[in-house]
Amino acid sequence: METTIRIEQLKKSYGNTTIINNIDISVKRGEVFGLLGANGAGKSTTMECILGTRKPDNGTISILGMNPQKDRNKLFEYVGVQFQEANYQDKICVSELCEETQCLYKEVTDYKELLKTFGLLEKAGSPVAELSGGQKQKLFIVLALIPDPKVVFLDELTTGLDTRARHDVWKCLSHLKKKGLTIFLTSHFMDEVEALCDKIMILKKGNMVFNGTVTEAINNSPYENFEEVYLWYANEEKAYENV
Numbered sequence: 001m002e003t004t005i006r007i008e009q010l011k012k013s014y015g016n017t018t019i020i021n022n023i024d025i026s027v028k029r030g031e032v033f034g035l036l037g038a039n040g041a042g043k044s045t046t047m048e049c050i051l052g053t054r055k056p057d058n059g060t061i062s063i064l065g066m067n068p069q070k071d072r073n074k075l076f077e078y079v080g081v082q083f084q085e086a087n088y089q090d091k092i093c094v095s096e097l098c099e100e101t102q103c104l105y106k107e108v109t110d111y112k113e114l115l116k117t118f119g120l121l122e123k124a125g126s127p128v129a130e131l132s133g134g135q136k137q138k139l140f141i142v143l144a145l146i147p148d149p150k151v152v153f154l155d156e157l158t159t160g161l162d163t164r165a166r167h168d169v170w171k172c173l174s175h176l177k178k179k180g181l182t183i184f185l186t187s188h189f190m191d192e193v194e195a196l197c198d199k200i201m202i203l204k205k206g207n208m209v210f211n212g213t214v215t216e217a218i219n220n221s222p223y224e225n226f227e228e229v230y231l232w233y234a235n236e237e238k239a240y241e242n243v
């Protein structure tokens with residue numbers, strides 16, 4: 001299977017503080033890769049360096065064989081990104097924002113189908129500013145999928161979504177994965193990671209502390225429940241025991 005995302009020796013510091021310490025990541029076509037870690041562990045920084053929106057201090061990055069900084073325009077025909085907060089005009093409505101996004105790409109998916117899949121079709125005429133937090137989050141996933149991408153980056157995929165919506169998002173992504181979509185996500189929800197991810201990496205203060213499958217993570221730990229396993233790797237078990 002071809003490698004879609006290849007990261008070698010990625011490093012990023014701010015002043016004397018190392019945020020990402022020599023990370024290697026390899027994701028094959030059609031795989032779901034989950035980058036995990038506590039708040040501040042370096043997940044978003046890693047994603048931003050991979051996408052070329054932050055400049056790493058060191059490392060090589062290849063997505064679909066392209067360099068995100070040098071081949072930016074070409075690459076972004078094939079890559080979808082879910083932003084936590086998109087920039088949009090105050091009064092723009094959902095369908096207008098989808099149409100504006102469509103205009104940025106040569107080939108696109110029918111946004112109305114995506115809105116339907118994500119339960120947002122009835123909000124097509126509503127101002128984006130009036131959507132609930134969860135509805136906005138779903139809309140940002142729709143915007144990431146509009147370019148019919150080969151690779152999609154989803155930062156904190158389902159934060160703010162209700163249980164039904166989370167399961168609907170998982171179902172939709174599993175369907176797209178079967179069609180060959182490569183997915184790079186971050187998540188704080190271990191049930192979501194277990195349901196979706198083929199491979200995971202756990203970061204602790206910018207260092208890789210586990211890289212492999214969920215099953216390998218469980219087998220190499222003293223625990224069976226994946227949430228406990230994650231906390232063990234991320235060394236947060238004390239906080240967990242105090243709850």
Ligand SMILES: Nc1ncnc2c1ncn2[C@@H]1O[C@H](COP(=O)(O)OP(=O)(O)OP(=O)(O)O)[C@@H](O)[C@H]1O
Nearest residue numbers: 014019037038039040041042043044045046186188
């Ligand atoms: N521009 C910056 N200057 C200095 N430090 C920064 C800067 N941006 C991020 N950091 C620091 O880098 C560290 C990693 O941040 P990052 O946003 O990558 O974490 P994260 O794992 O995505 O966290 P979360 O789960 O809370 O989103 C944090 O300690 C953060 O304060």
